[in-house]
Amino acid sequence: MEPAAPATSHTAAVATPSITDREFALFQALIYRESGIRLSEAKKILLARRLGGRLRELGLGSFGAYYRRLKGREGRQERTRMLDRITTNETHFFREPRQFEFLEHRLVPEWKRAAASGERARRIRVWSSACSTGEEPFSVAMVLLRYLPPGSGWSLEVLATDLSTRVLESARRAIWPIEKVREIPEVYLRSFMLRGKRSQLGWIKAGPRLRSVVSFRHQNLHDPLHAVAGPFDLVLCRNVLIYFDSRSKIAVLDHLIDQLAPAGHLFVGHAENVAGTTRELCTVIPTVYRVGQLQGGRTLPESCEHRRSAQKGSGG
Ligand SMILES: C[S@@+](CC[C@H](N)C(=O)[O-])C[C@H]1O[C@@H](n2cnc3c(N)ncnc32)[C@H](O)[C@@H]1O
Numbered sequence: 001m002e003p004a005a006p007a008t009s010h011t012a013a014v015a016t017p018s019i020t021d022r023e024f025a026l027f028q029a030l031i032y033r034e035s036g037i038r039l040s041e042a043k044k045i046l047l048a049r050r051l052g053g054r055l056r057e058l059g060l061g062s063f064g065a066y067y068r069r070l071k072g073r074e075g076r077q078e079r080t081r082m083l084d085r086i087t088t089n090e091t092h093f094f095r096e097p098r099q100f101e102f103l104e105h106r107l108v109p110e111w112k113r114a115a116a117s118g119e120r121a122r123r124i125r126v127w128s129s130a131c132s133t134g135e136e137p138f139s140v141a142m143v144l145l146r147y148l149p150p151g152s153g154w155s156l157e158v159l160a161t162d163l164s165t166r167v168l169e170s171a172r173r174a175i176w177p178i179e180k181v182r183e184i185p186e187v188y189l190r191s192f193m194l195r196g197k198r199s200q201l202g203w204i205k206a207g208p209r210l211r212s213v214v215s216f217r218h219q220n221l222h223d224p225l226h227a228v229a230g231p232f233d234l235v236l237c238r239n240v241l242i243y244f245d246s247r248s249k250i251a252v253l254d255h256l257i258d259q260l261a262p263a264g265h266l267f268v269g270h271a272e273n274v275a276g277t278t279r280e281l282c283t284v285i286p287t288v289y290r291v292g293q294l295q296g297g298r299t300l301p302e303s304c305e306h307r308r309s310a311q312k313g314s315g316g
Contacts, residue, residue, distance in 0.1 A: 036222030134171030230259030
């Protein structure tokens with residue numbers, strides 16, 4: 001989606017240097033400190049490839065020189081750029097369809113029932129905590145708008161955050177290549193997406209109603225200041241925990257779970273789980289978790305008690 005970066009005068013002149021083991025170790029440590037992302041030895045070539053273009057743009061002859069630039073007084077902005085290049089941003093609309101079925105057929109009806117009986121306000125807050133180019137938060141927003149329309153008194157808020165400023169900019173524009181229509185069920189496509197015409201041909205764009213529900217913010221999940229505050233009814237942290245080591249993953253999970261409302265839900269990716277968290281969670285279906293305390297003071301289901309005691313000895 002991003003236009004290719006224009007070649008600078010350095011591009012032709014300087015070939016990408018190879019990265020030494022020592023340089024790789026320095027980058028590994030820096031990236032871990034900055035983002036919680038743990039790069040294994042196997043990622044050495046990938047790292048060199050992803051950062052090689054930046055070295056060429058800057059006319060730098062070695063990864064050591066680039067490292068010194070990153071650590072220098074002016075390095076902060078460059079560190080953001082570097083993280084932009086090393087993050088993996090693959091995403092889709094309605095990714096992990098079982099979670100969207102769960103949202104439509106279980107969660108939304110539960111929220112509606114609770115609101116009708118006066119147990120909760122007609123207000124839903126969702127946090128898409130590694131939103132990439134926006135497909136995830138906009139998918140959730142489409143479901144919310146369809147079933148909980150503001151015209152019926154619902155107030156909807158989807159906060160979309162990511163470490164990468166590049167993907168956030170793209171998400172904010174809310175424009176995607178037309179091929180993306182394949183990922184969006186017809187009913188949502190017709191109601192919420194606009195097809196580009198003339199100069200916009202080949203693109204789709206989120207309509208104004210959809211855009212009004214989603215807001216964006218730069219947020220590093222690994223940042224101990226953790227500026228985003230709940231309570232949220234639903235937090236999505238999908239396909240990002242896999243990049244963290246166990247320590248970072250548990251710290252991130254504990255913080256996210258602390259931002260959930262009572263009976264709030266957490267969605268993680270299909271290859272992820274919440275092992276090691278010190279917080280009380282029930283598994284509702286695989287990859288969907290709910291805060292331990294159920295609404296109305298009912299006792300925890302057997303599966304929750306079980307999971308909790310199993311966790312105590314696991315230590316992560
Ligand atoms: C593979 S994408 C997943 C996007 C979306 N959640 C999904 O499942 O389709 C991973 C995203 O996590 C973001 N990310 C990586 N480390 C992060 C961190 N420390 N804090 C916030 N976002 C991070 C990346 O920038 C990237 O956009």
